[in-house]
Amino acid sequence: MIDVAVIGAGVVGGAVARELTRMGLSLTILEKNSDVAMGATRANSAIVHAGFDAKEGTLKALLNVRGSKMMESYAKELGVKYKRNGSLVVGFSDEDRATLEELLERGKKNGVEGLRILSRDEILAIEPNIGDGVTVALEAPTGAIICPYELCMASVGNAIDNGAELKLDFEVKKIEKTEGGYAVSSDSETVLAKYVVNCAGVYSDEVAALSGDDSFTVMARRGEYMLLDKECGSLVSHTIFRCPSKMGKGILVSPTVDGNLILGPTAENIDDKEDKSTTAAGLSKVRMQAGEQVKGINFGKTITSFTGLRSVGSTGDFIINEKDGFVNCAGIESPGLSSAPAIAEYVRDLLKGAGAILSEKADFCGKRKPMHYFKELSVDEKNELIAKNPAFAHIICRCELVSEGEIVVAIHTNPKPRDVDGVKRRTRSGMGRCQGGFCSPYVVEILARELGIDYTDVTKSGGKSFINVGKTKEV
Ligand SMILES: Cc1cc2nc3c(=O)[nH]c(=O)nc-3n(C[C@H](O)[C@H](O)[C@H](O)COP(=O)(O)OP(=O)(O)OC[C@H]3O[C@@H](n4cnc5c(N)ncnc54)[C@H](O)[C@@H]3O)c2cc1C
Known part of the structure; x- marks a missing residue:
């Protein structure tokens, strides 16, 4: 029997797994998909919020502010890009100004540092492309940007490197209380664990119900985005939020940590927890609101929407x-x-309270290469790498x-990718302007070679998403 079964390999499950591994617990992560970071962690705004938004005294406020303070060193240790670019919540009216004043007070109570209200002239001095109708803003210098799926992959990979196990394609369908723990089962396998941590995202209510807990429900709220070419990435330097409403923080315009410009998300409650489609109405709302917040957005440079x-x-x-x-x-x-990262600490303390014996693992290595x-790299560093391994050229x-060398390294690094999208999320191969038009066939070849499988068995994203059925003249 292992100590802990973590259900769900998103950014929360990954951080929890890493922290508990660090505390010397034996652990298996159970993930229903064929790769990690396939839930909300794959598609979000990628902002490390400063912490002024959540109501004082809530877990959201407590853990956001703590997480935001931890994130820079957490990301650095794991080799994940992080940039403290600061954020502006922009308002268009006196009513918005009143909301921003409230957010300022709430932020101060939550312990967020450096918050201040800016006039239009002060905004223009730092963001010359701000929309003409913007009159006021709340500045949060501790706001930052990060790559969410990279953070998740790095946390899970680091947990595996330190002894955790990852079981992919393991959909938890049954949870039974046993003597001394739980039996957690998919259709074909059972894992016995003393403790269970449910990090199943939008399905966490259904997973809790499997254990007999129906005290809460979880609803899916869709958020649609547009991602623009790197040519547009420097239009603004801060994350530009819109003054919030009941449905959330509103549309944002932000540079990404990789240099693109992201616009979105919408907010629409939906019944189907699998519906990840974009809609014409949603994207048109994104375009309209983003254009009010920031001038000169070239929507023609959109490279993808999600x-x-x-x-x-x-x-x-x-x-x-x-x-x-x-x-x-x-x-x-x-x-x-x-x-x-703060949720992970909180869970660690809950498990300690439940009797888990925690003791920092002596040989734990928290560091990871980007x-x-x-x-x-500099030209000299590139040449040095190429001299050792020509695949980098x-x-x-x-x-x-992205070089073949990096793709080969990624294929053999935990958590190991098994499909084209997995390579894409790890190396950025296919994330550029052509969205994989040129590189995907090469990635298929490299995956087939490195995994020792036929190229017809390589999938786009697990399951039956096969790409090739055979050679043109043979089929
Ligand atoms: C539109 C949008 C914008 C957001 N913007 C931000 C932002 O800017 N900043 C911020 O801090 N947060 C943001 N968030 C929130 C953030 O993305 C999530 O809080 C975070 O990704 C949740 O991670 P998670 O690990 O809990 O869930 P997920 O990433 O959803 O992971 C859950 C995992 O559990 C797996 N799973 C589900 N059921 C089972 C089962 N039965 N058996 C095994 N595995 C199972 C799933 O496959 C999935 O991999 C945003 C979210 C969205 C959707």
């Missing part, structure tokens, strides 16, 4: 609790990414300058 599903819990706060050694991390909507790095993705 949807993320928030996990909206029925209590209005993060639902993080423990009973009989079963821990829920549910309703982890925004600011869940920002809070992830996942994609070649293009950041073979550029596979021309848009993002």
Whole structure:
């Protein structure tokens, strides 16, 4: 019997797994998909929120502010890019100004440092492309940007490197109380664990119900985005939020940590927890609001659009609790990414309270190399790497300058990718302007070679998403 079964390999499950591994617990992560970071962690705004938004005294406020303070060093240790670019919540009216004043007070009570209200002239001095109608803003210098799926992959990978196990394609369908723990089962396998941590995102209510806990529900709230070419990435330097409403923080315009410009998300409650489609109406709302906030956005430079599903819990706060050694991390909507390292500490303490014996693992190594790095190196460093391994001179993705060397390293680094999208998320191959038009066939070849499988068995994103059926003249 292992110590802990963590259900769900998103950014929360990953951070929890890493922290508990650090504390010497034996642990298995159970993930229903064929890769990690496939839930909300894959598609969100990628902002490390400063912490002024959540109501004082809530878990959201506590863990957001703590997580935001931890994030820079957490990301650095794991080799994940992080940039403290600061954020502005912009308002257009006297009513917005009153909301921003409230946010300022709330932020101060939450312990957020450096908040201040800016006039239009002060905004223009730092963001010359701000929309003509913007009259006021709340500045939060501790706001930051990060890559969410990279953070998740790095946390899970680091946990595996330190002894944790990852079981992919393991959909938890049954949870039974046993003597001394739980039996957690998929259709074909059972894992016995003393403790269970439920980090199943939008399905965390259904997973809790498997253990007999139906005290909360989780609803999906769709958020649609547009991602623009790197040519547009420097239009603004801060994350530009719109003054919030009941449905959330509103549309934002922000540079990403990789240099693109992201616009979105919308907020629409939906019944289908699998519906990740974008809609013409949603994207048109994104365009309209983003254009009011920031001038000169070239929407023609959109390289992709996507949807993320928030996990909206029925209590209005993060639902993080423990009973009989079963821990829920549910309703982890925004600011869940920002809070992830702090949630992990909170879960650690809950397990300690439940009787888990924690002792820092003597040989734990928390450090990890960055996942994609070649293009950041100097010419001399590149040449040195190429001299050792000529595969680094073979550029596979021309848009993002990703070499074969990096792809091969990624395929053999925990958590190991098994499909084309998995390689894409780890190396950025296929994330550029052509969205994989040129590099995907090469990535298929490299995956087939490195995994020792036929190229017809390589999938786009697990399951039956096969790409090739055979050679043109043979089929
Ligand atoms: C539109 C949008 C914008 C957001 N913007 C921000 C932001 O800017 N900043 C911020 O801090 N937060 C933001 N968030 C919130 C943040 O993305 C989430 O809080 C965070 O990703 C949640 O991580 P998680 O690990 O709890 O869930 P997920 O990433 O959803 O992971 C849950 C995992 O559990 C797995 N799973 C589910 N059921 C089972 C089962 N039965 N068996 C096994 N595995 C299972 C899933 O496959 C999935 O991999 C945003 C979210 C959305 C959707």
